[in-house]
Amino acid sequence: MKRFYTAVAIVLLLAAGAQVKAENSSTRLNVFVSILPQKYFVKQIAGNHADIRTMVSPGAHPATYEPSASHMAALAECDIYFAVGVPFEQAWMKKIRGANPGIKVVYTDNWIEKQPIDRTSDSLHSHGGGDPHIWLSPPLVMVQARHILTALIKADPKHAQIYKSGYNEFIAELAELDTELHDFFPPEKDPKEFIVLHPSWGYFADAYGLKQTAVEAEGKSPKAGKIRKLIELARLKGIKTVLVQPQISGRTAEMIARAIDGTTVTADPLAEDWRKNLLEVARKISRAAR
Numbered sequence: 001m002k003r004f005y006t007a008v009a010i011v012l013l014l015a016a017g018a019q020v021k022a023e024n025s026s027t028r029l030n031v032f033v034s035i036l037p038q039k040y041f042v043k044q045i046a047g048n049h050a051d052i053r054t055m056v057s058p059g060a061h062p063a064t065y066e067p068s069a070s071h072m073a074a075l076a077e078c079d080i081y082f083a084v085g086v087p088f089e090q091a092w093m094k095k096i097r098g099a100n101p102g103i104k105v106v107y108t109d110n111w112i113e114k115q116p117i118d119r120t121s122d123s124l125h126s127h128g129g130g131d132p133h134i135w136l137s138p139p140l141v142m143v144q145a146r147h148i149l150t151a152l153i154k155a156d157p158k159h160a161q162i163y164k165s166g167y168n169e170f171i172a173e174l175a176e177l178d179t180e181l182h183d184f185f186p187p188e189k190d191p192k193e194f195i196v197l198h199p200s201w202g203y204f205a206d207a208y209g210l211k212q213t214a215v216e217a218e219g220k221s222p223k224a225g226k227i228r229k230l231i232e233l234a235r236l237k238g239i240k241t242v243l244v245q246p247q248i249s250g251r252t253a254e255m256i257a258r259a260i261d262g263t264t265v266t267a268d269p270l271a272e273d274w275r276k277n278l279l280e281v282a283r284k285i286s287r288a289a290r
Helices: 002-027 036-049 069-077 086-097 138-155 155-186 202-207 223-239 249-260 274-288
Strands: 029-033 050-054 080-083 104-106 192-196 210-214 241-244 263-266
Touching: 029 036, 029 069, 036 050, 036 138, 036 155, 036 274, 050 241, 069 086, 080 086, 080 138, 086 104, 104 138, 138 155, 138 202, 155 274, 192 223, 192 274, 202 210, 202 274, 223 249, 241 274, 249 263
Parallel strands: 029 050, 029 080, 080 104, 192 210, 192 241, 241 263
Antiparallel strands: none
């Protein structure tokens, strides 16, 4: 009999736990973001009060990504979509809204002045209106965080204080990270220069007094003349490292690295552990820049 009552108690506890879990799940916001770093940002502010899904999966590239059928189906239950300005959003936003007419789309790049992806040019035609990689600059992430906070509170006002607390902690984290990154790159009269395959790190360079020189232009492989100039530049400045990213073929970068007796080093602009990744990339750039 004792075993019977014990079994009943266990069943009741499990049922109660399942009910609480279901209730908690139903009260959480359903949120979509475009890229993994955004998931990090929303998580810092929303904590466990949002279920966060990412459109661009690890290894995929936002410039060529197309949403899967499962993602489009899941968008029908989504409360908020946090956009960041990557290329696929422009092509797919109409269909995303069509999948869920009631979805709230929040453009976290609002209030941010986009720069040319090639900082030597005044044109903003690349990537549909400028460099989209705003998530790689902590000062610009502070702007995005404010948009995220405002949208979360509007969608779920009863947890406003939790969101405000998460936001304040995240802003403090960003300020601390910004200081750490500045320590990697003391001010200099002439900015240190580094070579990258794809021009993802322009805003990072802007924030920390660096100069990014890219192998690719507008997502296209460089012509022979540009490759020769990059090799000459690297030799002149003593640059021995070319930064590559895992979503893009690095064959051209490897060719340049061989020509300068150097190496390629991975710098992923789309890593999910955003803070840790930025510190790791800062170390790599500080060693590579000349």
